[in-house]
Amino acid sequence: MKQKRKSSGGFRSLLYSQKVAPYVFVAPFVIAFLLFYLYPIISSVIMSFQEVLPGQVRFIGLSNYKNLFRGDFVKAVRNSVIYTVITCAVLVPVPILLAVFLNSKQTVGKNTFRVIFFLPALVSVVVGGFTFRLIFGEMPTALLNSVIGVFGAKPVKWLGGPAPWTTFFALLVLCCWRWTGVNIMYYLSGLQNISEELYDSASIDGAGAWQRFFYITLPLLKPTTTYVLTISIYGGMAMFLESRMLFNGGRYPGGQGLTIVGYLYRLGWEQNRIGLGCAVGLFLLAVTLAVNLVQLRVSGFFERR
Amino acid sequence: MKHVKVGKLLAMLLAMCMIFSLAVYAEGSGDAGEATEITFWTFQELHVEYYEKMAEKWNEANPDKQIVLKPTVYPFEDMHSNLLIALQSGTGAPDLVDIEVGKYANFLKGDIQLLPLNDIVEPELDNIVKARVDIYSKDGNYYGICFHVGAAVIYYNTELCELAGVDYNEIKTWDDYYEAAKALKEADPDKYWESVEATDIWHMWPLLAELGGDMTNAEGAVTIDTPEMAKVLEFNRKLVDEGLAVVAPGGYHHAEEFYALMGGGNIASIVMPLWYLDRFTNYMPDLAGKIAIAPLPVWEEGEPRSIGQGGTGTSITNQAKNPELVKEFLSYAKLSQDAGIEIWNTLGFDTIRTDVWAMEDVTHADNKFTEYYVNNPFDILLEIKDEIVAHNNGENLPQALDLMKNEVLNRAYTEPDVDIPAMLAEVQSSVIE
Numbered sequence: 166m167k168q169k170r171k172s173s174g175g176f177r178s179l180l181y182s183q184k185v186a187p188y189v190f191v192a193p194f195v196i197a198f199l200l201f202y203l204y205p206i207i208s209s210v211i212m213s214f215q216e217v218l219p220g221q222v223r224f225i226g227l228s229n230y231k232n233l234f235r236g237d238f239v240k241a242v243r244n245s246v247i248y249t250v251i252t253c254a255v256l257v258p259v260p261i262l263l264a265v266f267l268n269s270k271q272t273v274g275k276n277t278f279r280v281i282f283f284l285p286a287l288v289s290v291v292v293g294g295f296t297f298r299l300i301f302g303e304m305p306t307a308l309l310n311s312v313i314g315v316f317g318a319k320p321v322k323w324l325g326g327p328a329p330w331t332t333f334f335a336l337l338v339l340c341c342w343r344w345t346g347v348n349i350m351y352y353l354s355g356l357q358n359i360s361e362e363l364y365d366s367a368s369i370d371g372a373g374a375w376q377r378f379f380y381i382t383l384p385l386l387k388p389t390t391t392y393v394l395t396i397s398i399y400g401g402m403a404m405f406l407e408s409r410m411l412f413n414g415g416r417y418p419g420g421q422g423l424t425i426v427g428y429l430y431r432l433g434w435e436q437n438r439i440g441l442g443c444a445v446g447l448f449l450l451a452v453t454l455a456v457n458l459v460q461l462r463v464s465g466f467f468e469r470r
Numbered sequence: 471m472k473h474v475k476v477g478k479l480l481a482m483l484l485a486m487c488m489i490f491s492l493a494v495y496a497e498g499s500g501d502a503g504e505a506t507e508i509t510f511w512t513f514q515e516l517h518v519e520y521y522e523k524m525a526e527k528w529n530e531a532n533p534d535k536q537i538v539l540k541p542t543v544y545p546f547e548d549m550h551s552n553l554l555i556a557l558q559s560g561t562g563a564p565d566l567v568d569i570e571v572g573k574y575a576n577f578l579k580g581d582i583q584l585l586p587l588n589d590i591v592e593p594e595l596d597n598i599v600k601a602r603v604d605i606y607s608k609d610g611n612y613y614g615i616c617f618h619v620g621a622a623v624i625y626y627n628t629e630l631c632e633l634a635g636v637d638y639n640e641i642k643t644w645d646d647y648y649e650a651a652k653a654l655k656e657a658d659p660d661k662y663w664e665s666v667e668a669t670d671i672w673h674m675w676p677l678l679a680e681l682g683g684d685m686t687n688a689e690g691a692v693t694i695d696t697p698e699m700a701k702v703l704e705f706n707r708k709l710v711d712e713g714l715a716v717v718a719p720g721g722y723h724h725a726e727e728f729y730a731l732m733g734g735g736n737i738a739s740i741v742m743p744l745w746y747l748d749r750f751t752n753y754m755p756d757l758a759g760k761i762a763i764a765p766l767p768v769w770e771e772g773e774p775r776s777i778g779q780g781g782t783g784t785s786i787t788n789q790a791k792n793p794e795l796v797k798e799f800l801s802y803a804k805l806s807q808d809a810g811i812e813i814w815n816t817l818g819f820d821t822i823r824t825d826v827w828a829m830e831d832v833t834h835a836d837n838k839f840t841e842y843y844v845n846n847p848f849d850i851l852l853e854i855k856d857e858i859v860a861h862n863n864g865e866n867l868p869q870a871l872d873l874m875k876n877e878v879l880n881r882a883y884t885e886p887d888v889d890i891p892a893m894l895a896e897v898q899s900s901v902i903e
Contacts, residue, residue, distance in 0.1 A: 218580025416669035437576035
């Protein structure tokens with residue numbers, strides 16, 4: 166026992182050293198960031214000015230950026246933006262409410278509900294997406310159409326149908342199915358940090374349930390909301406696999422369901438135009454960064470507290 | 471003292487790494503023995519079964535050149551993306567790889583990272599359909615060998631033909647075809663004469679080829695906006711508008727929804743290549759004994775009645791460790807008469823070996839295909855063998871196909887009051903050069 170403590174003494178004192186330890190602890194992140202984020206971003210910037218072919222990489226100036234707005238790019242951006250807006254509009258308020266219910270002392274079977282809400286997050290997007298594609302099938306015998314058929318509605322062509330909202334509806338349902346539970350987890354941990362005393366004193370002052378929710382819960386959940394919004398915006402703008410699965414591996418009728426990353430994938434991989442794909446990727450990076458910076462600023466993230 | 475301890479720790483780590491890498495190495499080379507390992511990527515499980523059979527036969531015949539096939543099956547897109555990355559970066563590619571014809575142009579750009587196969591292909595040119603190696607060639611070099619001709623034909627549901635009072639053998643032109651469609655509508659308004667794809671090209675490419683049209687021209691440029699294309703799409707649209715044709719549920723003839731509708735006996739005919747044979751047997755078993763294969767109708771007498779469609783070119787990458795041996799094996803597995811026979815028996819494909827087509831003992835032997843279909847696919851193949859044209863496979867074919875699958879066909883068949891020539895011009899103008 167004594168021997169063991171002695172032998173790890175050197176390593177320990179290294180970790181306990183106030184000068185070295187912080188660097189040791191952040192090193193894995195810094196190395197991963199430099200290797201897997203910064204380096205690829207820099208090469209993407211370079212490649213976005215190039216035509217990249219095996220053995221024949223050459224600079225072609227701005228022509229990738231000139232070609233950016235041809236083709237389905239505008240459709241892809243529009244789809245991604247609409248998707249991001251509607252998913253954020255649903256996936257922030259609904260999980261807050263559900264988290265409050267799940268956090269309440271009166272709710273029965275809390276843990277069961279938590280598990281049920283969280284389970285979809287553990288299912289692969291490919292499996293989930295394929296199942297949803299069948300649920301949203303256009304035949305009268307598909308699950309959703311047979312359900313609405315009970316109420317006398319005619320079968321709807323949900324995916325890529327004549328009305329664009331049906332496609333977004335399917336994407337939204339898939340997104341909510343998958344992410345509601347995750348966001349509930351974030352909000353539950355946010356709720357744990359709110360002191361009971363605040364609610365008690367508010368009750369003594371005569372505040373009702375709604376008042377306590379609006380004047381205590383919501384404001385104190387703001388840091389969590391900022392975080393959830395940030396990752397939701399990123400997740401929404403970068404969504405790809407879900408729509409690819411719903412649309413049979415990238416057959417987007419009339420551009421419906423095509424997202425920015427879907428377009429990037431089409432150009433970069435399906436048509437072997439890596440340089441053009443990089444230009445699309447950098448556009449996505451710029452937009453997402455800008456939107457998030459604005460969002461963080463509005464939410465007061467940068468203010469010194 | 472401190473340094474010694476850290477050193478010990480590092481030494482232990484290093485030792486563990488070495489043991490681990492040894493273990494990995496041992497696993498990699500363990501069971502190979504004397505045999506040479508050939509790594510192989512494909513996107514189609516069935517191809518693995520086929521190649522493993524051929525490797526077994528090869529090993530029996532060549533005791534001094536034993537091989538061990540190491541296949542990996544990836545999903546379609548993943549395999550092609552992984553291959554692009556591996557070839558672009560110069561490391562990680564397999565010896566042997568299946569590349570789908572629609573993706574092939576991507577691998578003929580820049581300095582080509584595949585090995586020319588001229589020394590094995592050229593001696594066999596008299597025995598094979600040349601067009602099926604031409605589509606994988608550039609500047610006189612052949613880089614891939616196809617599994618099949620992929621000859622476009624038309625599949626008729628004989629039961630619905632009878633219901634309509636139509637003899638499908640008498641349908642010679644698209645006008646006849648249209649009349650037959652109307653006859654079925656009168657007999658049973660709930661049935662469809664034809665199915666068209668809103669997100670795929672198999673059903674219309676042959677009609678375009680009959681007129682001499684194509685997706686790309688000989689120079690490789692996208693040619694979507696042509697009178698021929700407009701004529702084909704307008705014809706199909708007319709059938710859709712009059713309720714004679716259905717837009718395939720699920721978008722294309724490989725969707726589960728489509729299999730259900732077709733398999734339920736609701737559609738009288740579809741235009742698809744011969745490799746669709748196994749889709750019927752696998753996914754529409756209820757139609758056994760009811761499906762007949764026929765040459766396509768034409769717009770005018772004398773037009774070629776078929777086009778070679780789809781296909782998978784097996785190629786050797788320049789990262790192959792034993793290129794000569796891999797080439798010998800590929801020649802046996804893809805070009806020999808044995809290969810031609812086995813491709814029909816295992817995969818049910820119209821092999822590129824023309825001498826096999828006439829071998830009645832092979833082509834008419836009992837198997838699941840000869841039992842399923844009303845007539846024999848090779849009888850049709852022999853009838854149309856001089857009329858099977860090839861399409862251009864230029865650099866921009868992947869882009870042209872993307873535009874067709876995502877934009878053109880969907881709009882042509884479903885957009886209300888679409889002006890097809892104007893729509894084609896609009897899509898053509900969005901092409902990225």
